[in-house]
Amino acid sequence: MLKQIEGSRAMAEAIGLCRPEVICAYPITPQTHIVEGLGEMARTGEIKNCEFINVESEFAALSVAIGASAAGARAYTATASQGLLYMAEAVYNASGLGLPIVMTLGNRAIGAPINIWNDHSDAMAVCDSGWMQLFAETNQEAADLHIQAFRLAEELSMPVMVCVDGFILTHAVEQVDIPEQADVDAYLPSYEPVQVLDPKDPISIGAMVGPDAFTEVRYLQHYKQTLALRLIPEYAADFKSRFGRDSGGLLRSYRADDAELIVVAMGSVNGTIKDTIDEMRADGLSVGLVTLVSFRPFPTEALREKLVRARNVVVIEKSLAVGMGGPLANNVDLALRNVAGAPQVHSVIAGLGGRPITRTSLHRVLRRALVQPWEGSHFLDLNEEIVAKELHYVRKVRRSGPTAENLLRRLGQAADEAAVKTAV
């Protein structure tokens, strides 16, 4: 049923259709509306046979999910940012134990400085934890990905994180087609665990594994994710055949087949990039887009195939590996490793801490990439003046104080000066 609906609510309804049995909720902006919605549906009976548990922390949220999943229940939770880091230990644990939990990550920056707005730092912080990570471009895809995520997780007995941009998607009201229960039931079989805690057939789960077997355990985890490279497109195709929509898959491309310059990005920014590309194409510029849905497993081969004919690749990402650069760019590089005549990869760090990524800025950086590609990371819309001032100040004054507050003060001064100028 097509609805004009808040993204969080749409996701909640989609998750509800997956018949989750245990939902663990802990509030953190911007994922909170999702679990609020689920809580309401559990209360009203819209979701039947479901334990909705208000826990005391994200660590507990995922821990409860771990227990529930190991005991054979379909378990779900959601988090963001600091919350994900607070549960980081359990994140690794869930995947290490091979528990098919699905978790929504309302992507948000990580402090300090504290910041509630969107970027992908949180997802990147745990991208190597063994969870599969799927990034939604729209709220329709966000809703659809959850349905696919449960199937994927349970087939492989591996947890899946559905990454949705905080506020931009979670708080946006737009139209989403919410599937029918019967269709979801037909698509998503009931959970048959590969291991379960049951007094009738007891096992011990979570043994201490030493050097003699740890490598094998890790290898098998890795191997499962390589299996997912086949399953993700398969489930997306099945989804399309049943629901008539392209949602999910490993990646999608947009006007990229003949493009000289291909942009690679994840999440909601792809929409703005598509509009920008259309405008650039209208200007005769050969630009295309590859939207990465699956960051883990990383679709190395599929990506290589899409990129290999381009001259330049610009990776636009909402994350920064401090001291290294863009982690997504780094991963994209991997797809082109050892490829003869591979395109040059250029990194753009954008949208950190919720800074809007505008068409204007995209035009500027992409047009530059066509004529004057750069090495290293380009920080989109970086206020270089303020940075320079701060660097100067820090060099001058030993006790220079907190950087974040310094920058805010400078921004304020700049605004005042502008106001004075205007007045003059």
Added chain:
Amino acid sequence: MFQVRFHGRGGQGVVTAAELLSVAAFLEQRHAQAFPSFGSERMGAPVVSFCRIDDKEIRLREPILEPDALIVQDPTLFKAIDVCQGLKSTGYLLVNSSRSLSELHLDAIANRLPAGHVLTVPASELALKHIGRPLSNAALLGAFARLSGIVQLKSVAAAIREAFGEKIAEANVAAATAAYDAVAAASAAA
């Protein structure tokens, strides 16, 4: 694509206003996207929300920087921030006030925009009358439907009825209708 920016203060319901407008457009089989300014602002702070309306899928996720219309819930905001930043020269401006544009010192702005695109409407007054509380959203949307013609009044009414329980919905619909009529009367007078 038609883009509307709402200005208000925390607690006045700018987010709801944007959502209602998007739902009204949706009900007319159009694509619409409403989203807040993503802040953690508390009651009373200046806040904005956005609504895009188009006939095709809306992919754009940037904030609305060059709106086709501004709906201002609180005229005191003109003193606090640059409300009209980026407003297109063909744009609309609807201000919630019982006072005239001149009284609000908005003549300069009004003069930059096409005639009949700028209006004040006593939305809070109408809300007090019909709803009993100064909740201006419905009245503003009713007025905006008439002013811009981007959505029909009946769509606004339907959106309101979807969002609220019957009693509150009807009061709001009444306020929206009254505002719509007030704008119609004003434009007829002009």
Added chain:
Amino acid sequence: MNEQTTTLDATQKLHFYQKGTFTVGNRLVSDERRAVQASTDRSNALTCGHRACQGCGEALGARYAMDAAMRATGGNVIAVNATGCLEVFTTPYPETSWQTPWLHSLFGNAAAVATGVAAAMRVKGRSEVRAIAQGGDGGTTDIGFGCLSGMFERNDDVLYICYDNEGYMNTGVQRSSATPPGARTATTPAMGPEPGNVFGTGKSVPKIAVAHGIPYVATATVADLHDLERKVMRAMGIHGARYLQIHVPCPLGWGSASHDTIRLARLAVECGLFPLFEAEHGVVTSSQKIRRRVPVDDYLKPQRRFAHLFSTEEGRERIGRLQGLADRNIAEYHLLEAEGDA
């Protein structure tokens, strides 16, 4: 024969039993009056071949508690284990010593994981399967405290058992918030102006549990099996959050002889430093009386972690302060009152 047994049991009401009242079993009492541990069909939930140290109190306490829980539930138990000695010595790949379904997740989340297990069982319509979380004092009173408190306040249907050996033994004997004052650990060495663990620190998680108002809180010891089993049985007869803290001496961490494990547990109770009590819904309802009171010296002396207290005048003073703590417990929990009719 049956008739005779009945007669004898009736006699015991007049004259309580001499031999065997506190022993694990006794040929002269009916099966119900014997400890679960006396039975050849006890579950041995924690079976042979585990890698605990010689004389491990925790291995003992865990089997006592789990076997009792198994008896109480007809074998319908799922155990969740915090990281720690118990986890490490029972489940090194490729062997596990557990015979019940068992899950180890993390150090600090056993209570929450057990909440998940209980929720799963409820949603699966198998509420007869009961969740038990277990951990050491580090995993309970320190790192797992948040999850523990959360489980308590939600009144989740979980029995949490803390095997309290008063320190981080798995990592090499460091201080925890359950380490008693004066005790030497690797992080509270017997050096400096206040050698050993600092007086005035630490916390009573049983008391904190009582403050949550949960249906049942109790302390127990491996030295009093009957009391321990009774408390586990009682706990398993109640739904909601329950907490049991079992005092389990650690020969390695305490510097005691492996054969003294139960003796020390007993002395801890009999000197008053480890009071045995029960509480329901926020109110202390009973305490186990001290049978043969001893000064704290008797308990402290066989443990090398307290040896430094016996060598100096200041140390003697600190023993006096420990005696003060014991005396306070005795007064607070009425540990010396005459037994009631029960």
Added chain:
Amino acid sequence: MEHPFAISLDVGSSLANLTGSWRTSRPVYVDRLPPCNNACPAGENIQSWLYYAESGDYESAWRTLTIDNPLPAVMGRVCYHPCEGACNRAQVDEAVGINSVERFLGDVAIRNGWRFEPPQADSGKRVLVVGAGPSGLSAAYHLRRMGHAVEIQEAGPFAGGMMRFGIPKYRLPRDVLDAEINRIIDLGVVMKLDTKVDRIVESMREGGFDAAFLAVGAHIGKRSFIPAGSASKILDAVSLLRSMEGEDQPLLGRRVVVYGGGNTAIDAARTAKRLGATEAIIVYRRTRDRMPAHDFEVEEALQEGIMMKWLSTIKRMDEGTLTVEKMRLDESGFPQPTGEFETLETDALVLALGQDVDLSLLDGVPGLEIKDGVVTVAPNMMTGHAGIFAGGDMVPSERTVTVAVGHGKKAARHIDAWLRGDAYAPAERHELAGIDKLNTWYYADAPKTVRPMLEIARRQSTFEEVQGGLDETNALYEARRCLSCGNCFECDNCYGVCPDNAVIKLGPGQRFQFNYDYCKGCGVCAQECPCGAIAMVPEEI
């Protein structure tokens, strides 16, 4: 079910890990000697019969008891119970009332008419037992059960010896004594009363006996020279007590003094009191704590109004008065005269200064050695004359019923072996189970049961039995106070307390077994064994 690799494991798989290899010392089950058994002069296996009594199986208890001692009802009254003195429970609360349970069992047996199992086969050997006192009866009983033909020749008119003629009936009712003697006779022992053996060798030859056991009691009261007037009434305690068994009760008068500090002195004084004496005074040259009489007897005497005059010797007796000299104890505890005198009014003086045995039947027997009025015997109780054994009061030993019964048993075993041309080798004694071997925490506090006592007025005027017995509940309670020192009573402690589940429970009566595949040798089982039946021994390297 195939589990995910390594993380998930099959339950109980640690059984593959044999932790027994960690062990440096191993626990072993042992049997240690209970102090009560160790202390019993009659060699009773007390703990064993208490074990049966604990479960209410009184007949098995009695049968176990009577393997060693045929006179439990007697013993339960007159034994000075050194077992209780040795009982470890005394260090926990109070000693187990072994004596009272023994009496209970003896009384139950009499009440139920339980009889001894007759011997399975006759040996064809004949043994003469001289004297039907406790030692002779005991020897006769054991020898008969071993299959020998036994004849007791008793000089007196009744069987029982000093049990009848030395112990007042208020301590040992005669029906009880008769019942237990008759049960021995019922085994086929020939009892010839009023048959004094004058020449033992001849008696043996005439009767065709292969061996003899001499068990003549010390019936001759020792006299001390006390200057006395002609009208003074002086008699000895043995005669007094013996005359109580006759038809004419002796006339002692209203004021009676008994001279001596042994149990016989107490018996005499208490008898005098019951015969109507208003004053019965015991004069003893030393102090109460140095009195040979058992303290509880002194206590009972005091309760009955017997008066004691300590540190006094009698110098002379005139009609109606005694002259007494005050004594003091020197550094070594011996009484020394002080030269201070006083007089006591008295109608009769009873001398209780010890007894002698009439050894005339041994005159001329070759090889015999008599020293200090008793016969020298080898460790096998045989005198210097082959085939003649002796015991009881006749040999150097403490003169109690219990010792005598023990002698009888011991002699019987040696006679039996000797008759077979063999030598009896007693079983090796286990290590003593001292209190240090026990873990007494496991025993509930349970003070000793107090036996009912006859009320004082009746104790002062009648010869009714002073001390009552236990009823069944009491007896059961008392039996259950036994700690089972040194011997497994299947309390399941080792089975329960093993942190490694390395104890195998074999089932009722079968005890336990260590599973050395898993036992790490921590020693908790040995420490927590309540009764000290587990020892830790070093592993051989």
